[in-house]
Amino acid sequence: MKEGVARKAIYRKDYTAYPWEVHRLDLHFDIGIETTIVRAEMALQLRDGARAPQDIVLNGSDLQLVSIMLNDRVLNTQDYIVEGETLTIPGAPQNSVLKTEVEIHPAGNSAFEGLYLSGDFLLTQCEAQGFRKITWFPDRPDVMTTYRVTLEADKTGFPVLLSNGNQTDAGELPGGRHWVRWQDPFPKPSYLFALVAGDLSLVEDHFTTRSGRDVALRIYVEAENLDRCEHAMESLVNAMSWDEERFDLEYDLDIYHIVATNDFNMGAMENKSLNIFNSKYVLARPDTATDADYQGIEGVIGHEYFHNWTGNRVTCQDWFQLTLKEGLTVFRDEEFSADMQSRAVKRIRVVRDLRGRQFPEDDGPMSHPIRPDHYVEINNFYTATVYQKGATIVRMYHTRLGESGFQKGMKLYFERHDGQAVTCDDFLAAMADANAARKSSQVTACPSCRSKYSFMPFWKPLSPSRV
Numbered sequence: 083m084k085e086g087v088a089r090k091a092i093y094r095k096d097y098t099a100y101p102w103e104v105h106r107l108d109l110h111f112d113i114g115i116e117t118t119i120v121r122a123e124m125a126l127q128l129r130d131g132a133r134a135p136q137d138i139v140l141n142g143s144d145l146q147l148v149s150i151m152l153n154d155r156v157l158n159t160q161d162y163i164v165e166g167e168t169l170t171i172p173g174a175p176q177n178s179v180l181k182t183e184v185e186i187h188p189a190g191n192s193a194f195e196g197l198y199l200s201g202d203f204l205l206t207q208c209e210a211q212g213f214r215k216i217t218w219f220p221d222r223p224d225v226m227t228t229y230r231v232t233l234e235a236d237k238t239g240f241p242v243l244l245s246n247g248n249q250t251d252a253g254e255l256p257g258g259r260h261w262v263r264w265q266d267p268f269p270k271p272s273y274l275f276a277l278v279a280g281d282l283s284l285v286e287d288h289f290t291t292r293s294g295r296d297v298a299l300r301i302y303v304e305a306e307n308l309d310r311c312e313h314a315m316e317s318l319v320n321a322m323s324w325d326e327e328r329f330d331l332e333y334d335l336d337i338y339h340i341v342a343t344n345d346f347n348m349g350a351m352e353n354k355s356l357n358i359f360n361s362k363y364v365l366a367r368p369d370t371a372t373d374a375d376y377q378g379i380e381g382v383i384g385h386e387y388f389h390n391w392t393g394n395r396v397t398c399q400d401w402f403q404l405t406l407k408e409g410l411t412v413f414r415d416e417e418f419s420a421d422m423q424s425r426a427v428k429r430i431r432v433v434r435d436l437r438g439r440q441f442p443e444d445d446g447p448m449s450h451p452i453r454p455d456h457y458v459e460i461n462n463f464y465t466a467t468v469y470q471k472g473a474t475i476v477r478m479y480h481t482r483l484g485e486s487g488f489q490k491g492m493k494l495y496f497e498r499h500d501g502q503a504v505t506c507d508d509f510l511a512a513m514a515d516a517n518a519a520r521k522s523s524q525v526t527a528c529p530s531c532r533s534k535y536s537f538m539p540f541w542k543p544l545s546p547s548r549v
């Protein structure tokens with residue numbers, strides 16, 4: 083929060099859909115450490131029911147605007163309004179193509195959101211609202227679109243240029259420069275965008291999916307860490323097999339990247355096909371790592387991989403639904419670890435962790451529901467309650483419905499919502515409809531947390547405990 087600027091609370095009940103559909107986003111990055119130039123072109127169409135003309139409202143932060151064009155007309159400063167983190171173009175027609183060019187400054191970005199310098203290379207962190215530090219865009223999870231990304235840079239400083247999706251083209255440029263193009267065919271929200279540019283070394287393996295797709299698995303690390311990637315790669319292969327066998331979910335692209343860096347200040351991030359990890363969750367060698375390190379790597383590699391379906395293919399309508407992707411994916415990674423190791427030991431660890439971290443949170447001033455009703459700063463809601471208690475609520479579905487009932491619910495959830503941004507209620511409805519369960523009119527709230535059970539109101543909790 084900027085000093086002296088009071089930020090207003092955002093309420094879940096105030097949600098309104100974005101009036102525009104973004105049909106595609108083309109991004110071009112001219113990469114430099116001090117200054118990177120970002121050109122964006124997006125095709126917008128008003129949703130059914132929205133009457134033209136409508137304002138186009140975009141989010142941006144710390145962007146130096148070079149130019150902006152709407153339907154090939156250059157806009158002057160009187161044609162749009164910039165207020166705080168929003169840019170408004172009044173009265174745009176039904177179908178609009180918007181082109182912007184901005185300059186950003188990765189080396190000077192100390193917020194570690196958006197594009198920033200980590201050691202000698204550049205990388206991104208966009209969850210929850212970092213994409214607005216890269217370009218003007220409706221930076222909200224319910225605006226999903228397909229991305230085509232072209233990265234251009236000096237070949238010596240940035241031999242590796244990565245983004246989401248499959249690589250579709252590449253070439254040389256004069257002056258020792260080169261370019262690479264990436265296309266992600268699956269619509270995604272902006273928080274899943276990623277870019278990595280730098281001099282990184284590579285460990286490669288392959289995985290063949292059940293339907294026969296050959297997937298290149300690539301882990302990029304700093305050169306001195308090349309001998310410590312074996313366990314992470316093995317964990318990734320195991321996670322891909324496990325998700326096919328247990329959840330009937332296959333990987334959907336030709337390539338899967340993991341980039342590990344010492345300087346990533348989040349644990350790990352599930353950007354579509356380009357996960358970025360703190361090295362701690364990737365690197366291990368028998369002479370330096372403990373059993374707990376090995377188990378931690380397996381769990382986190384699995385967690386980020388499992389997001390490909392629970393989070394990426396089906397994402398959250400708004401940030402209030404964070405537990406929809408995190409609670410569900412933590413449940414999935416707990417089950418993965420239980421199947422890979424000892425189920426009993428894993429369960430004891432999960433409960434000890436819950437009691438050690440989440441119970442105190444619920445007992446103190448930080449107590450909040452797994453799906454909050456309002457927030458001032460969403461980054462403060464990446465909590466043990468949203469993650470671990472959220473996973474426990476999902477476990478209660480599983481306990482009540484059994485493995486086959488739960489899997490029926492998951493199947494229906496993906497059939498209904500693949501490619502959509504949805505809510506916890508949609509998950510509940512899929513679970514209930516697939517199992518013909520009782521609906522919410524028969525709710526009995528948990529006596530100890532009442533509204534905190536809003537995620538799963540259609541049955542009475544197992545016991546009046548806090549989880």
Ligand SMILES: [Zn+2]
Binds near residue numbers: 352385389407408411
């Ligand atoms: Zn997660």
